[in-house]
Structure formats: C-alpha cells, structure tokens
Amino acid sequence: MITHHPAEELLAAYAAGSLDEATSLAMATHLTLCPACRAVHDDFEALGGVLVCENAADTLKPDALAATLGMIRAAGSGVADSGVADSGVATVMRPQPSTVATAGSSLLPLPLQYYVGGDLAAxxxxxxxxxxxxxxxxxxxxxxxxxxxxxxxxxxxxxxxxxxxxxxxxxxxxxxxxxxxxxxxxxxxxxxxxxxxxxxxxxxxxxxxxxxxxxxxxxxxxxxxxxxxxx
Missing domain, CATH: 2.60.120.10 (Jelly Rolls)
Structure with a gap:
C-alpha cells in the first residue's frame, strides 16, 4: 500500500499545467500508481474547469479556490480520468498519468516507458x-x-x-x-x-x-x- 504522497499544492500545480517536464513526469508516474492521489488530481482538474467556465471574465475572490474545491468534494463529484491508456503521455512537455498502471507484466508505469523506450529491460x-x-x-x-x-x-x-x-x-x-x-x-x-x-x-x-x-x-x-x- 502506498503511504507517502505529494502535497496537494504539488498536485494542484500539476493539474494547472504549471510544472516543468521533469516534475510533471514524477507526478504522472505517481498518479498512475496511486488511485488516492489520482482522485485528488481529478478534483483539481474539475475545479479548474469550473473556474474557467464561471469566472472567465470576473476577478476571483480570495477564497474561490477553497470554496469551489469544497463544493466539488461535498457533492462527491469528479471528472473522468484524463490519462492516455495507450502511451500514458499526452505531450512530451506534460506527461499524463494513465488509468492502466503497466502493460501486462511490465514494471514501469506507462508514462515512464515513453522516456525509457520500453520497460525496465530497455x-x-x-x-x-x-x-x-x-x-x-x-x-x-x-x-x-x-x-x-x-x-x-x-x-x-x-x-x-x-x-x-x-x-x-x-x-x-x-x-x-x-x-x-x-x-x-x-x-x-x-x-x-x-x-x-x-x-x-x-x-x-x-x-x-x-x-x-x-x-x-x-x-x-x-x-x-x-x-x-x-x-
């Protein structure tokens, strides 16, 4: 069981697309292996969509982030996992998590396999x-x-x-x-x-x-x- 996780601030930054490629790869790798953090990440992605749709032309209140995330969690809502199951990577600059941790008996999570060129043997x-x-x-x-x-x-x-x-x-x-x-x-x-x-x-x-x-x-x-x- 996974017992050590990233801070929510780091998950939020990843969901917002504000991390560098190397740190994004770390987040995509952990999220592929950790359903609990993937659920938090999904909340942040849903939150981003709500803020963009409802506040595009307005100045956000200081507590908008916390309030909207609280509403999302209270409602038990989320978004469908946005990982790419085939390659695990959406773009080179922002690796994405996958809902499939590994392919078959592979050891490396799919986002990592893009960079390694295959599984650990490669x-x-x-x-x-x-x-x-x-x-x-x-x-x-x-x-x-x-x-x-x-x-x-x-x-x-x-x-x-x-x-x-x-x-x-x-x-x-x-x-x-x-x-x-x-x-x-x-x-x-x-x-x-x-x-x-x-x-x-x-x-x-x-x-x-x-x-x-x-x-x-x-x-x-x-x-x-x-x-x-x-x-």
Whole structure:
C-alpha cells in the first residue's frame, strides 16, 4: 500500500499545467500508481474547469479556490480520468498519468516507458558508484529526471539539497530518515533534508529521481563525480 504522497499544492500545480517536464513526469508516474492521489488530481482538474467556465471574465475572490474545491468534494463529484491508456503521455512537455498502471507484466508505469523506450529491460544503465547505476531521462535547464538502480543493501552518497528532490520507488524499497519507501511511494526532500537512502536487502531498488537544483554531497567522491554525472 502506498503511504507517502505529494502535497496537494504539488498536485494542484500539476493539474494547472504549471510544472516543468521533469516534475510533471514524477507526478504522472505517481498518479498512475496511486488511485488516492489520482482522485485528488481529478478534483483539481474539475475545479479548474469550473473556474474557467464561471469566472472567465470576473476577478476571483480570495477564497474561490477553497470554496469551489469544497463544493466539488461535498457533492462527491469528479471528472473522468484524463490519462492516455495507450502511451500514458499526452505531450512530451506534460506527461499524463494513465488509468492502466503497466502493460501486462511490465514494471514501469506507462508514462515512464515513453522516456525509457520500453520497460525496465530497455533501460540503458550507466555506472554511478559501487552497486549503483542510473539512466538520465530529462535534462531541461535546472530540472532533471533519471532512473536509479541500487543493489540490495547499498546506499547512495549522503547528500543534502540546493532545491527540491522527488524520489518515487518503482521496484524494491529503500529507507531514509527513519522511514521506509516502497513501490509507488513518493519522497519529497528540500534544503532542510540531509539523507543517505539505503536500498532494502530483499531486492534491487529502482527509483525515479527528479531534482530542480544540484545536490550537495558530503562525500568527497560524490563531489568529484558530480560534474560528470550532472546531478
């Protein structure tokens, strides 16, 4: 069961189309795996439609967002899922969630498969450290997205953050900050967080990692490698 979710503000920003491509990919990936967050996202999309239709020519009141969302939830209404089941992606710049988490026995959610070129077997891994590999997916200005594959029991370099980092587990698990993250879980970390995620011992850990600013490595090797790996 998924127990770690994005903040509603992030879901609202995704529904409004105001996120960069890398962060949108993270949201589409999590929403494909998490029905609970998809329902919240649907509320925000419905809210956007209501505001556009009813207030296009008017200045919105300060409480319009909260009031309209409250009415939508109170009525138990929603909108049909707008994901694209065939490819999981509506446009390259704004990946969309899919109502079909994976195709057949596939591991990767459909939005991710567009960027990888298929399921996990199609990933083109590059070495990142002992027992750690990565596959860069998006490098758009400061925002970047990549797959990480961590061997059982291995940890990534200890690091803090100059901006925000979103990590979504796709296979296996990892622990960080006294919490455990499994498939579908999403961890948000910012400049107040310093951590050293450790993969679970039961399986390799595969994650989608998105950053909007460089990481701050406490390890000398990490600092040396950083210019070459673009994290």
């Amino acid at each position: 990933a083109k891994w590059r070495p990142l450290g002992p027992g750690i590999h990565h596959m860069p997916l998006i490098a758009d200005g400061a925002a970047s997205a990549r797959l990480l594959r961590i061997a059982p029991g291995r940890s990534v370099f200890e690091h803090s953050h100059e901006g925000n980092e979103i990590t979504i587990v796709l296979r296996g698990s990892y622990s960080a900050g006294g919490e455990n993250f499994r498939r579908g879980d999403l961890e948000m970390a910012d400049g107040t967080v310093s951590h050293r995620p450790v993969a679970g011992s039961e399986d390799i850990c595969v994650c989608l990692a998105v950053t909007d600013a460089p990481l701050r490595f406490g390890n000398f090797l990490g600092r040396v490698m950083q210019p070459f790996i673009g994290i």
